[in-house]
Structures are given as C-alpha cells and as structure tokens.
Amino acid sequence: MKGPVLRIEDVDAFYGDFQALFGVSLEIAPGEAFALIGANGAGKTTLLRAICGLVDARGQSISLAGRPIGGCAPHEIARLGVAMSPEGRRLFPSLTVAENILVGGHKSRPGPWNRREIEALFPVLAEKADVPASRLSGGQQQMVAIGRALMRNPALLLLDEVSLGLAPSIINEIYEVLPRIQAQGTAILLVEQDIARAMSATARFACLQEGRISLAGQSGAYSRAEIAAAYFGQEVA
Amino acid sequence: MLADMMNTLIQGIMLGGLYGLFAAGLSLMFGVMRIVNLAHGDFIVMAAYMALVAVTALGLHPLLTLFIVVPLMAGFGYFGQRLALNRVVGTGLLAPLMVTFGLSIIIQNLLLELFSADSRRLPLPGLDTASIPLPGGISIGVVPLMMFAVAVAVLAGLGWFFRHTMTGRLLRAVSDDPEIVGLMGADRRHLYAIATGLAAAVVGIAGVLMAVKTNFDPLSGPTRLLFAFEAVIIGGMGSLWGTLLGGVILGLAQAIGARIDPGIQILAGHVAFLAILAIRPQGILGRGEAP
Numbered sequence: 001m002k003g004p005v006l007r008i009e010d011v012d013a014f015y016g017d018f019q020a021l022f023g024v025s026l027e028i029a030p031g032e033a034f035a036l037i038g039a040n041g042a043g044k045t046t047l048l049r050a051i052c053g054l055v056d057a058r059g060q061s062i063s064l065a066g067r068p069i070g071g072c073a074p075h076e077i078a079r080l081g082v083a084m085s086p087e088g089r090r091l092f093p094s095l096t097v098a099e100n101i102l103v104g105g106h107k108s109r110p111g112p113w114n115r116r117e118i119e120a121l122f123p124v125l126a127e128k129a130d131v132p133a134s135r136l137s138g139g140q141q142q143m144v145a146i147g148r149a150l151m152r153n154p155a156l157l158l159l160d161e162v163s164l165g166l167a168p169s170i171i172n173e174i175y176e177v178l179p180r181i182q183a184q185g186t187a188i189l190l191v192e193q194d195i196a197r198a199m200s201a202t203a204r205f206a207c208l209q210e211g212r213i214s215l216a217g218q219s220g221a222y223s224r225a226e227i228a229a230a231y232f233g234q235e236v237a
Numbered sequence: 238m239l240a241d242m243m244n245t246l247i248q249g250i251m252l253g254g255l256y257g258l259f260a261a262g263l264s265l266m267f268g269v270m271r272i273v274n275l276a277h278g279d280f281i282v283m284a285a286y287m288a289l290v291a292v293t294a295l296g297l298h299p300l301l302t303l304f305i306v307v308p309l310m311a312g313f314g315y316f317g318q319r320l321a322l323n324r325v326v327g328t329g330l331l332a333p334l335m336v337t338f339g340l341s342i343i344i345q346n347l348l349l350e351l352f353s354a355d356s357r358r359l360p361l362p363g364l365d366t367a368s369i370p371l372p373g374g375i376s377i378g379v380v381p382l383m384m385f386a387v388a389v390a391v392l393a394g395l396g397w398f399f400r401h402t403m404t405g406r407l408l409r410a411v412s413d414d415p416e417i418v419g420l421m422g423a424d425r426r427h428l429y430a431i432a433t434g435l436a437a438a439v440v441g442i443a444g445v446l447m448a449v450k451t452n453f454d455p456l457s458g459p460t461r462l463l464f465a466f467e468a469v470i471i472g473g474m475g476s477l478w479g480t481l482l483g484g485v486i487l488g489l490a491q492a493i494g495a496r497i498d499p500g501i502q503i504l505a506g507h508v509a510f511l512a513i514l515a516i517r518p519q520g521i522l523g524r525g526e527a528p
Contacts, residue, residue, distance in 0.1 A: 052420060053419070054416060054419070054420075073419065073424065074416075074419030074420060075419045075420075075421075075422050075423055075424045075425075078419065078420050078421065078422040079422045083420065084420055086417065086420070090414055090416075090417045092409065092410040092413040092414060092417070093413055094409050094412070094413050095406060095409055095410060095413070099406050099409075102403070102406060103403070103406050103407055103410050103418075103421050103423075104421060106403055106407060106421045106422050106423055107422035107423070108422065148421075149420075152421075152422065
C-alpha cells in the first residue's frame with residue numbers, strides 16, 4: 001500500500017501569542033476525500049493554512065507524500081503539489097476568468113488537468129472566459145477558484161468552505177465534481193459547515209474543537225448527538 | 238503665427254512622451270507593490286550618467302548606450318529589490334518612503350562625488366537639430382519624434398507583457414492579492430524584484446533619452462520625480478496609457494507656458510497639474526476609486 005499523501009503529527013499553530021491548534025494529527029491517503037468539521041474558530045482554516053504554508057509551521061511535523069513541508073514557503077509547498085480553494089474564494093479581481101485559471105498553471109505539476117479539462121468540468125467558465133473574475137456570481141467564482149487550484153494538478157486539494165453563501169443547486173453542482181477530481185488521484189481535504197454534506201462527500205472525517213481533534217473516524221459512523229458533542233464540547237439532548 | 242502655435246503644441250506632445258516614460262516606472266512599482274519610489278528621479282539621472290560613462294569611456298554613440306544601460310539598470314532594480322526593498326514591501330507606506338528617500342540621498346551624493354556638480358548632456362551630432370518639415374511652416378524635430386515613438390513602443394510593450402505573459406499576469410495577481418499568489422507556486426519576492434527590474438529598465442531608456450534631450454546634473458533627480466508624479470496623477474493611477482496621457486498634458490502645459498514666457502515653463506506644468514487634481518482627483522483615465 002502507498003503511504004499517505006498528507007501526514008500531520010502533533011501539530012501546534014499560533015497567531016502571535018494565541019495558540020490556534022494543539023497537537024493535531026491526521027493522515028490522508030492518495031485520492032481520498034477527508035472532511036474537517038468544527039464550529040467557527042475551531043481551527044479548521046488555520047490547519048489548512050498551516051498545510052499550505054500561510055501560517056508559520058516551522059518545526060512542525062507536516063509531510064506531503066513522505067516529504068517534510070513544515071515551515072516551507074507557500075510557493076514551495078504549492079510546487080510540491082498542494083493547492084487550495086481558499087475561504088472567500090480570493091480570486092484575482094483584475095484578472096479575467098481565463099487569466100485566473102491560467103495563473104493556476106504557473107510551475108504546476110504535470111497531470112491531467114488543463115484549461116480545456118477545467119472548462120469541460122465547469123462549462124460556464126468557457127462562456128465567461130474574458131469577463132473579469134469579480135463580475136461573476138458567487139457560485140461561478142467558486143468554480144473559478146476550484147479550477148485555478150486544479151490547474152496545479154495537486155496531489156492534495158484543500159477546499160475551504162466551498163458552499164458558503166451559495167444556492168443549494170450550485171452547491172450540488174460543485175459537489176458532483178469532487179469524485180471526478182478524486183478519480184485522478186487527487187486527495188481532497190474538505191472544510192465544510194454543512195455536516196451532512198461533508199459526511200456524504202467523504203469517507204473519513206475529523207472534528208476540531210478549540211484547536212484539538214475531538215472526534216475522528218468513518219464519515220457516517222457517528223450519531224448526530226455524538227457529532228454535536230464533538231462540535232460544541234458538551235452533551236446536547 | 239498658426240505654425241508657431243502648432244510647433245509649440247507638437248513640441249509639448251513630444252516632450253510628453255519622455256514624461257510618460259518617466260512616469261511608467263513609478264506607476265509600475267506603485268501598481269504592483271504599493272511602493273512610492275522617492276529615488277525614482279535619481280534612478281533616471283543615474284541611468285543618464287551610466288550613458289555618459291559609456292560614451293566617454295567606450296566611445297559609443299549615445300543611443301547605442303541603451304544596450305548597456307538598460308540591462309545594467311534592470312539588474313540594479315532586480316537585486317536592489319531583493320536585497321533592500323523586499324524587506325519593507327507590505328509594511329505600509331512609511332517604511333518604503335524612508336528607504337527610497339535614503340536611497341535618493343545616497344545616489345545624489347555618490348553622483349556628486351564621482352561626476353562633480355557640473356551639468357552634462359550627451360549631444361547627438363547631426364541629429365540634434367534635424368527636423369522633418371511639414372507643410373505650412375510646421376516642423377517636427379527628429380530627436381523629439383524618436384523619443385515619443387520610443388515611449389509609445391515601450392508602453393505598448395509593457396501593456397502586451399502584462400496581458401499576455403505568465404509573469405505579467407502574476408504581477409497583476411500579486412498586486413491584487415500577494416498571499417494567494419504564493420499558492421500559485423510563485424515567489425512574490427521574485428515577482429517584486431521583476432517588477433522593479435522592469436521599472437528600472439524603463440528608467441534606463443528614459444535616462445538615456447533625457448541625457449540626449451536636456452542637461453542633467455547629480456541633483457536633478459527630484460525634479461524628474463516630480464514630473465513623473467504629476468504625469469501619473471494627471472493620467473490616473475494604475476493606467477499605463479494614462480501615464481502617457483499625463484505626460485503629454487504636462488508636456489503641453491510646459492511648452493505653452495514656455496511660449497508665453499520661458500521663465501514660467503515649469504510653473505505652467507505645475508499649474509496644469511493642480512488644476513486637474515482639483516477637477517478630477519482620480520486622474521483622467523483613473524477608475525474613480527481612491528488610490
């Protein structure tokens with residue numbers, strides 16, 4: 001069996017003096033979808049940012065396909081095969097849709113994804129190719145953000161709150177493509193507020209509570225009450 | 238009389254090309270990094286002195302010095318950014334101002350030490366006075382026309398580079414969101430250095446042209462900086478062609494002022510700048526948002 005694409009061991013993370021993560025460990029296999037759930041401020045985004053180097057992770061044990069990346073610069077980690085669709089999408093507003101997609105391909109790894117494949121995945125992006133990214137609807141912007149990340153042909157794709165503020169039909173459309181991304185061997189680490197949706201899209205999950213993993217296991221193996229307890233840190237009737 | 242007027246206007250427009258070049262580098266650095274380079278004018282003068290050295294030491298034709306000055310300036314810009322300016326990008330407006338102000342003083346004094354305070358110029362024998370006669374007593378100087386054509390070509394080239402190359406797109410992207418550019422596998426310190434290298438290369442062209450066109454001395458940098466500022470602000474921040482338009486308006490105002498009274502040439506440019514700032518603070522081609 002191949003080793004994990006991502007291995008995180010006993011990771012702490014800080015914002016200045018504030019400690020956001022305490023001894024977090026998890027492993028994700030190639031092509032696996034993994035959900036990270038938890039309340040606001042539990043540390044989900046911090047963990048994703050630590051993985052891609054946007055939060056200082058010097059001396060932390062984070063490895064990508066066996067190679068330590070803790071403390072590497074974001075552009076080095078990106079070149080090694082981590083891509084992210086960040087919270088709030090963070091498209092480049094002065095670039096067109098096509099240009100946003102194209103910059104994703106800068107120093108990317110070889111692989112199946114290219115502009116044509118991404119426009120086949122989200123046909124609306126071909127239609128809007130020459131429109132400034134800032135003029136798109138929220139759902140279309142989310143598709144650009146995912147397309148931009150896929151252009152990197154990542155070994156690990158981090159999806160931070162892809163459904164936030166979107167209509168259910170659009171969310172369905174986005175979630176429908178995840179299995180096709182996994183089928184290319186890309187592992188997905190998903191941060192999602194909608195627990196039911198996160199569980200149905202993944203095989204395994206971890207729940208963060210105040211910077212610590214409070215529950216982890218097979219998606220769907222736990223009752224709502226167990227998950228709610230892990231989420232909020234108390235027994236909920 | 239009419240021909241005189243026309244000649245004045247043509248002179249102004251051609252001069253505007255040079256000012257547009259002055260402004261392009263300043264605008265580029267501000268656009269990509271939000272750095273106001275107070276040493277910009279001194280970079281221009283430094284490039285002029287590089288050309289002077291190349292002419293006197295190597296006996297080159299002044300215009301051929303471009304092939305030495307432009308790569309040298311580009312390298313100076315790239316490594317200056319990596320060694321010094323990258324430390325202050327993104328720390329707000331004040332630290333870059335202090336660093337570039339310090340750089341400005343260093344360059345001025347170094348040039349004074351090396352070249353004395355004498356005013357210099359690089360004559361172009363034969364070309365200096367050549368002009369193309371047009372009907373009706375109007376004529377266009379060959380050197381000014383060439384400068385204007387170079388300015389248009391440089392700005393068009395920059396525009397193409399920003400639209401159609403990966404590095405150009407990344408430079409626009411890093412201006413939008415420096416953090417996310419890292420996720421695209423791009424090292425922003427390298428991108429910033431490319432931006433400054435590019436700006437300095439344009440400064441190299443502007444410096445050589447200036448050396449051919451007018452007198453310069455080690456302390457003439459701040460005046461060029463002021464012209465560049467005025468051209469950028471008249472044209473509108475962040476617009477490449479706006480810098481040329483701003484340069485042309487500034488050049489026209491100066492040429493018309495000089496025609497009224499040679500003593501008010503520079504003042505006329507400043508007055509035009511203030512008038513436009515009062516009427517349209519975002520600049521003529523500016524997008525209307527606060528810079």
